[in-house]
Amino acid sequence: KKLGLHEIRKEFLSFFQEKEHLVLPSFSLVPKNDKSLLLINAGMAPLKPYFTGIEEPPKRRVVTCQKCVRTGDIENVGKTARHATFFEMLGNFSFGDYFKKESIKWAWEFMTERLEIPVEKLWISIYKDDDEAYEIWNKEIGVSEDKIVRLGKDDNFWELEIGPCGPCSEIYVDRGAEYGCENEDCKPGCDCDRYVEVWNLVFSQYDKDEKGNYNPLPNPNIDTGMGLERITVVLQDADNIFEIEPIKSIVKRVEKICQVKYGTDNKTDVSIRIITDHIRAITFMVSDGIIPSNEGRGYVLRRLIRRAARHGKLIGIKENFLYDLVDEVIKGWKEIYPELSEKREQIRKIVKIEEEKFEETIDQGINILKEHIEKLKKEKTNILDGNTAFKLYDTYGFPLELTKEILEEEGIKVDEEGFNTEMEKQRERARKAREKEDKNAWKLDFTAELGNLKTNFIGYDKLVSNSKVL
Ligand code: ATP
Ligand code: MG
Ligand code: MG
Ligand code: MG
Numbered sequence: 001k002k003l004g005l006h007e008i009r010k011e012f013l014s015f016f017q018e019k020e021h022l023v024l025p026s027f028s029l030v031p032k033n034d035k036s037l038l039l040i041n042a043g044m045a046p047l048k049p050y051f052t053g054i055e056e057p058p059k060r061r062v063v064t065c066q067k068c069v070r071t072g073d074i075e076n077v078g079k080t081a082r083h084a085t086f087f088e089m090l091g092n093f094s095f096g097d098y099f100k101k102e103s104i105k106w107a108w109e110f111m112t113e114r115l116e117i118p119v120e121k122l123w124i125s126i127y128k129d130d131d132e133a134y135e136i137w138n139k140e141i142g143v144s145e146d147k148i149v150r151l152g153k154d155d156n157f158w159e160l161e162i163g164p165c166g167p168c169s170e171i172y173v174d175r176g177a178e179y180g181c182e183n184e185d186c187k188p189g190c191d192c193d194r195y196v197e198v199w200n201l202v203f204s205q206y207d208k209d210e211k212g213n214y215n216p217l218p219n220p221n222i223d224t225g226m227g228l229e230r231i232t233v234v235l236q237d238a239d240n241i242f243e244i245e246p247i248k249s250i251v252k253r254v255e256k257i258c259q260v261k262y263g264t265d266n267k268t269d270v271s272i273r274i275i276t277d278h279i280r281a282i283t284f285m286v287s288d289g290i291i292p293s294n295e296g297r298g299y300v301l302r303r304l305i306r307r308a309a310r311h312g313k314l315i316g317i318k319e320n321f322l323y324d325l326v327d328e329v330i331k332g333w334k335e336i337y338p339e340l341s342e343k344r345e346q347i348r349k350i351v352k353i354e355e356e357k358f359e360e361t362i363d364q365g366i367n368i369l370k371e372h373i374e375k376l377k378k379e380k381t382n383i384l385d386g387n388t389a390f391k392l393y394d395t396y397g398f399p400l401e402l403t404k405e406i407l408e409e410e411g412i413k414v415d416e417e418g419f420n421t422e423m424e425k426q427r428e429r430a431r432k433a434r435e436k437e438d439k440n441a442w443k444l445d446f447t448a449e450l451g452n453l454k455t456n457f458i459g460y461d462k463l464v465s466n467s468k469v470l
Contacts, residue, residue, distance in 0.1 A: 001115055001116045001235060002235060002236050002237075003115070003232070003235055003236075004232065004236075004244070004245060005228060005229065005232045005244060005245065005246065005247075006335070006336065008090075008115070008228060008231055008232055008235065009065050009088070009090065009228055009336070011110075011114055011115070012063070012065065012090045012110070012226070012228075013063055013065060013090075015106075015110050015114055016061075016063035016092045016106070017063065019061070019092075019106060020061055021059070021061040021062055021063040021092055021093075022058055022059035022061065022062050022063070023062075023063055023064070024058075024062055024063070024064050025064075026064060026065055026066045026067045026088075026337070027040060027046035027064075027066060027067075028040070028046075028067075028288045028289075029067050029068075029069055029284060029285055029288045029290070030288050030289060030290065030297065031045065031046065032046070033049075034048065038296060038297055038300065039068075039069040039071075039285075039297060039300065040066065040067065040068055040069065041068050041069060041070050042066070042068060042089060042091075042225055043064050043065075043066040043068070043089040043090070043091030043093075043223075043224075043225050044091065044093065044202075044223040044225070045066075046066070047062065047064075047093060047223075050062075050093075050095045051095065051164055051204065051221055051223065052163060052164065057095045060094065060095050060096060060097035061092070061093070061094055061095075061097055061098070062092070062093045062095070063090075063091070063092045063093070064090075064091055064093075065088050065089070065090050065091075065228065065336075066088065066089045066091065067086070067088060067284055067288075067337070068086070068087055068088065068089050069085055069086050069281055069284075069285065069300075070084075070085060070087075071085050071300055071303075071304075073085060074307075075430070077273065077274055077277045077278075078242075078269075078270040078271070078272075078273035078274040078277065079270060080193055080240075081179070081193040081196070081233065081239060081240035081241065082193060082196055082197075082227070082229075082230050082233070082240070082241060083241075084229060084241055084277050084280070084281075085277055085278065085280075085281045085304065086277065086280040086281035086284055086285075087227055087228065087229050087230075087241075088227075088228040088229065089225045089226065089227060089228065090225070090226040090227075090228055090231075091223065091224050091225045091226065092106070092222070092224050093221070093222060093223055093224070094221055094222035095221055096219030096220070096221060097219075097222075098222060099203065099205070099220050099222060100132060100133060100136060100203050100205075100220075100222075101136055101140070102222075103201050103203070103222045103224060104133070104136050104137060104140075104141065104169065104201065105136075105140070105141070107171060107199055107201060107224065108141050111171060111199075115231070115235060117173065117234065117235070120174075121173050121174050121175075122143070122147070122171060122172070122173060122174075123147050123148075123149065123171075123172040123173075123174055123187070123188045123195060124137050124143055124147060124148045124149070124169060124170070124171060124172070124188075125148070125149045125150070125151045125155070125156060125169065125170040125172065125188050125189060125197075126148060126149070126150055126151070126156065126167070126169045127150070127151065127152075127153070127156040127157050127167030127168060127169070128150040128151060128152055128156075129167070130156075130167040130169070130203075133167065133169045133203070134148060134150075137169070149187055149188045149189060151170075151189055155168075155170075155189060156168045156169070156170065158202045158204065158223075159208060160208075161208075162208050162209060162210060163207065163208060164204040164206070164207055164208075164217065164221060165204060165206050165207075165208050165214070166202065166203045166204040166205040166206050166220070167202075167203055167205075168200055168201060168202045168203070169200075169201045169203070170188070170197050170199065170200050170201070171197075171198055171199040171200075171201075172188040172195040172196060172197050172198065173195070173196050173198055173234045174194065174195055175193065175194055175195075175196060175234070176194070177194070179192065179193045179194040180192060180194040181194065193240075196230055196233070196234060197230075198226055198227060198230050198231050198234060199224065199225070199226040199231075200224065200225050200226070201222070201224045202222070202223040202224065202225075203220065203222065204217070204220060204221040204222070204223060205217055205220035205221075229241040229244065229247070232244045240273075242273045242276055242277075245332075246328075246331070246332025246333065247276060247280070247332070249328055249331070249332060250276045250279060250280070250325065250328045250329065250332070251272055251273070251276050253325060253328045254272050254275050254276055254325065255272060257312075257317055257321050257324075257325075258272070258312070258315045258316055258317050259316070260272075260315055260316065268315050271311040271312075271314050271315045272311075272315065274307070274308065274311045275308045275311050275312060275322075275325070278304045278305070278307060278308035278311075279308060279322060279325045279326065279328075279329055280329055281304050282301065282304050282305055282308065282322070282326075282351060283326050283329040283330065283340065283347055283351075284329075284337070284340075285297070285300075285301050285304075286301070286343070286346070286347040286350050286351065287337070287339045287340050287342075287343045287347055288339070291350055292305060292350065292354045302354065305322065305351060305354045305355065305358070306354075306358050306361075306397055308322055309322060309355055309358045309397075310358075310397045310399060313362075313399065313402060314399045314401060314402070320352060320355040320356065320359070321355075322351050322352075322355050323348045323349075323351040323352035323355060324348075326344070326347050326348050326351055327344075327348075330344055330347075358397065361396055361397060362396060362397060362398070364396060365392050365395075365396030365397070365398050366406070368392065368396070369392060369398075369403065369406060369407075372384060372388060373407070373410050373412065376412060377410075382411055382412045382413060383412065383413050383414070383415055384403070384407060384412055384413070384414050384415065385415050385418055386414070386415040386416065386417065386418015386419035386420070386421060386422055387418060387422060389403050389414045389415070389416075389418070389419045390418075390419050390422035390423060390426075393419075393423075394426065400414065400416070400419060
């Protein structure tokens with residue numbers, strides 16, 4: 001069935017409504033009363049009080065389509081087929097009501113009967129010791145043994161320091177060998193784009209105490225999450241999440257603005273995809289009341305706007321363009337999220353001011369570069385050291401290409417090896433910070449990632465601190 005993004009969302013919500021779930025609208029991207037979390041990153045995040053029992057849920061069965069932001073995935077955006085910083089997560093939830101058997105049965109029914117995904121394409125992962133899940137998948141659903149992969153705690157066990165926790169089971173779709181990698185052991189869990197993880201079922205069945213004991217919960221919970229963009233890609237046999245509407249319309253608009261054809265050069269394509277992804281995150285974040293600033297959520301937003309603007313420069317866009325692109329996002333999602341149209345003027349204004357500020361930063365960088373050029377000329381050398389080039393990149397948002405272009409006119413080269421070394425060091429720092437975050441995707445803890453953002457973009461902080469912040 002070649003359903004579109006909006007149609008699949010509707011199918012999902014009505015499917016679970018038929019199974020007596022209460023349909024709740026997406027919560028804001030800004031968490032309420034939750035200091036552990038910067039931005040909502042999963043469907044279950046805003047429902048946490050119902051899982052911990054702090055609040056009484058309006059119904060024991062709930063279904064949502066939740067706006068999510070995961071900047072921890074930012075390095076993958078535009079490169080893998082399946083990662084976005086902003087995405088929508090479909091999820092069905094049971095607060096002490098139904099459990100493993102029903103959630104597996106319904107997930108399978110939705111995938112194979114409602115969406116009509118061929119059974120041969122589906123793979124399952126379970127937590128290595130979860131024999132109960134294995135029995136259900138194998139005996140009751142009839143998934144063959146060779147299509148059930150057992151994964152370890154890192155991948156398939158969800159837990160916080162203490163409190164409700166439990167094993168997960170994931171549904172993967174095999175998109176075929178053409179998406180595969182060299183790895184002989186390529187199977188669900190592999191990093192490549194062949195087996196796409198679409199749905200994660202979390203069986204929170206234990207209560208972990210301070211001593212690390214896992215005590216079985218009398219009324220275990222169900223928490224599931226399925227990426228709406230990913231399942232749409234699968235259903236439409238699209239190459240990646242940028243090939244499906246309405247996301248594709250944003251790509252086309254960017255293509256028009258930069259006047260470079262999409263699909264001709266991988267580097268430009270990555271930039272176009274990054275801009276497309278980030279403008280979605282930006283528009284939705286501002287519509288939920290976030291404004292660019294030097295800390296917290298505002299800082300994430302500032303980083304996204306500047307990163308998108310930087311990629312705009314990379315592909316030759318001279319004028320401010322992001323504020324205009326906002327309309328494309330609004331057009332695509334306004335029926336589902338009325339806050340987008342309601343805040344249109346405000347979103348455009350906020351994005352425009354931030355773009356202009358970034359322009360100033362770039363100007364400062366150009367002045368610094370000019371000083372270096374003078375100095376090099378006096379010293380009669382024609383190579384700019386990698387460290388300086390990296391600083392221009394890191395602090396003033398100068399892509400290496402831009403630095404090279406300016407220097408070329410003066411007959412000066414860049415020590416690219418030196419630049420790459422600095423870049424590698426930076427990546428390593430970011431990777432370490434992210435590693436922690438990745439493991440915590442379901443743990444709702446973004447502090448590690450926040451630290452990572454801070455070191456990356458400290459330069460902007462300094463630079464914009466005396467200019468007017470909104
Ligand atoms: P992956 O391993 O592919 O990074 P994940 O295990 O981190 O995904 P979960 O935390 O299990 O993802 O989230 C539930 C579902 O949300 C995933 O199965 C996937 O369909 C979707 N999802 C997760 N991260 C992203 C993302 N960055 N962009 C789009 N969809 C995502
Ligand atoms: Mg995963
Ligand atoms: Mg997962
Ligand atoms: Mg992930």
